[in-house]
Amino acid sequence: MNKHIVLYKKLSPALMIRLQERAQVTLIDTLDSDGLQRLRAALPSAHGLLGASLRLDAELLDLAPRLEAVSSVSVGVDNYDIDYLSGRNILLSNTPDVLTETTADTGFALILATARRVVELANLVRAGQWNHNIGPLHFGSDVHGKTLGIIGMGRIGEALAQRGHFGFGMPIIYHSNNPKPAVEKRFNAQYRSLSQLLQQADFICLTLPLTAQTQGLIGAEEFALMRPESIFINISRGKVVDENAMIAALQQRQIRAAGLDVFEREPLQHDSPLLHLDNVLATPHIGSATHETREAMARCAVDNLLAALAGERPANLVNEVVWRQRLERV
Template sequence: MSAARPRVWVSQPLFDDIVARLDRYFEVAATHAVADHSPAAIARALREADGALVTLNDPVGAAEIAQASRLRAVANVGVGYNNLDVAALQARGIVATNTPDVLTETTADFGFALMMAAARRITEAERWLRDGQWRGWAFHSLLGAEIHGTTLGILGMGRIGQGIARRAGGFGMRVLYHNRSRLPEAIENECRAAYVDYETLFAQADHVVLVLPYSAQNHHRIDAATLARMKPTATLTNIARGGLIDEAALADALASGRLAAAGLDVFEGEPQVDPRLLALRNVVLTPHIASGSLATRRAMVSLAVDNLIAALGFGPEAGKPPNVIS
């Protein structure tokens, strides 16, 4: 009698044709409808699993793996992984992986578009038009901020931040960045970007884009004091994680005119959004879709499947998953 095949849990509906590649090696327990899994439900699913394919919606920490004696690998569909308690997984010898690189350019496209939409008041103008307020062309109507020739500040200069910096070159923007560590000179030259300290970035930038990872140390990194450093004509765009911003302080700044506009793709309590932000006209709100092109989302799932297969000791990269989180 052949040995039982390893069992893997797929936490959310993804792309059936890509997930089907798991069938060659594993018994697959797939979720067929979008689910808001409770911690207890995740713990039950992991209890009988050797591996799991999860999304940012699915927190996996010490409590969820406490009874998962068979679990050997968790493959996250996303470059960010603050839904995973990596230390708890590593303590149990469970491999954790993510999906970097494949979403870099698409996310950079979206970040630049969101910044432009906020600066040029695009969604505000569309609502105004759809509400029947347009009575003809007017010289002073819905005047926005310039993009070309202005100063862009990027907080977090990883792959996506560098992608945004490269796009800024086409608009003749001066690019400043702040990062945990300064980039090599060759990358700075390629991105035409200058390293500055945190305070200088917020004081000098006309447009700030957040692309840094979320961590407990970065919680509410953008607080009232940071917002007060910004020009009143500036914009703030967040395509990283919602918890980076003190949303109450941001709402205050936007409502008072202390900050011109914001573009937010992520929120601290998502899918719930602060009602004050929903009511403000000078903020562009999108539902966490920065990587949301069809090609990119398929590439993310494909890479996560490759990671999981390899982490569980199968396929051409057996035992050597491409993207282990260290």
Template sequence: MNRKIVAYKALPADVEAYLREHAEVRNVDPKDKAAFTAALKDADGAIGASVKITPDMIEGATKLKVFSTISVGFDQFDVDDLTRRGIILTHTPDVLTESTADTVFALILASARRVVELAEWVRQGNWKASIGEACFGVDVQGKTLGIIGLGRIGGAVARRAALGFRMNVLYTNRTANEQAENEYGAKRVELDELLEKSDFVCLQVPLTPETRGMIGADELRKMKCSAILINASRGPTVDETALVEALQNGTVRGAGLDVFEQEPLPASSPLLAMKNVVALPHIGSATHETRHAMARNAAENLIGALEGTLTENIVNRDMLAR
């Protein structure tokens, strides 16, 4: 056994045992950048998540063939640089779909019904009589949900919305999603129409140069003043400064956010002082079952790529031709 794998995230015991059946595994703390970079120079593959991998970190890592990220997102990598170096990048797009869609819908419901705000209000001892309009929220059922990006997770959100809450689903996507149109009555529209007609606007796009800041001041002004923005994709898809201003001046009703421009979200963020914001610590796929499945999937991706048998979950699919 000559293969060497660097694990830069703690793995479940059974997943690490699986990897050790196929290679020597070295656990490295990525916060020690020098040690991490040194370990990569002697590795055939690496597995982990939530760490920015820059070209200088893999300079001289001539044996490195695969990075396997325990995530669906891959904005922590310079994909073009990896491809130039002949390094495969794999990810885990399928196993987290349902749990992330659950989180999205939790944000929709919590924002509409003011769950976090009112739970805290009760905890503070303020519930002393029957509630009045000051505690009312808005309905979810029967409303219009606009989904920006109707891929796997967006489609799962659309299913919950249409079949579970009888919502009217609008969406934007690079290509038509025929399943969502046929099974959930989803309608593909231009972004401006989606913003103007939706009661809830939900982002489900990857972070790319095209999607960075795609919801800014102009887009927020096109939304209904009664609308709620939901973002569980990537924080930089929304101009956070513009969102804060829109929430403060009533341009939009509220926001349900699982992602932010800077993570962890600083305690000084004005978003944390707003009652009309539900802020979560990037928990999209954070269930015991899903995170275990993601780690196992990533490990299998890594070994499959090293053995030359992997044909799916490859980000830079041009590598298959090699």
């Protein structure tokens, strides 16, 4: 296969060797101004792109007339103009399955740590301020037996429900585009409208993709529906939430606390009010950030790209319409 792959993400030596055995590879190891300049210079001869965390817009991809496939090392595809790619018959693939369990682990870690104020109280000990037994001022709230509300019952939502139902005896309520009978049977879960879920859940967890329909889904009106003891968890995408509305709800104690792994702008700005709220636990988008999962994601992305460039259907194809059109032309 005499193809040129532009790689804008570092891979393990084994995966790098695998790519180099099958194609010419150009590695762009940083995405600073110099790296972006080198990327633009490499695009005219590129048949395949592999990477993550870079917005590939039409202006950039117009520089790549030979491009056949883009392989994203992510489950989210909001960095890509899917209509543009499909219009040019470029296959887009992602890595949806391999990070499900790890991301659900992160979500439940945020539930536990936020409810029990783990980071806040650990910092108290570290600062030498644990001078007597803690009292009600530092009490947290129980997790077991509380109602877990999941907004977006996809793979990660189901994995989160499994942990809550079987591990912590939590009643599960959920909201999604359509009811999920199999989920309801397995976890004794109950479907709710969005407003009902926001009013009834003790823990409100977002596991939605970012789309035109979900952007800004949770705003001031939605936070007003939550109860003062509610804890809000976001492991989806930051732009699903109106961040200013969330900050106001936390400042005014409309809700008890928030555990956040994603934000409207990442990295989180140093002047963000979220950094100064004692009822916020913020992590740096670590949903899939384990050695095992990140390697599995990269391996999946390599498999997807090599399949696409060999004329085969990638296992995790996002724009199926392009593949159907290719079959029709054969």
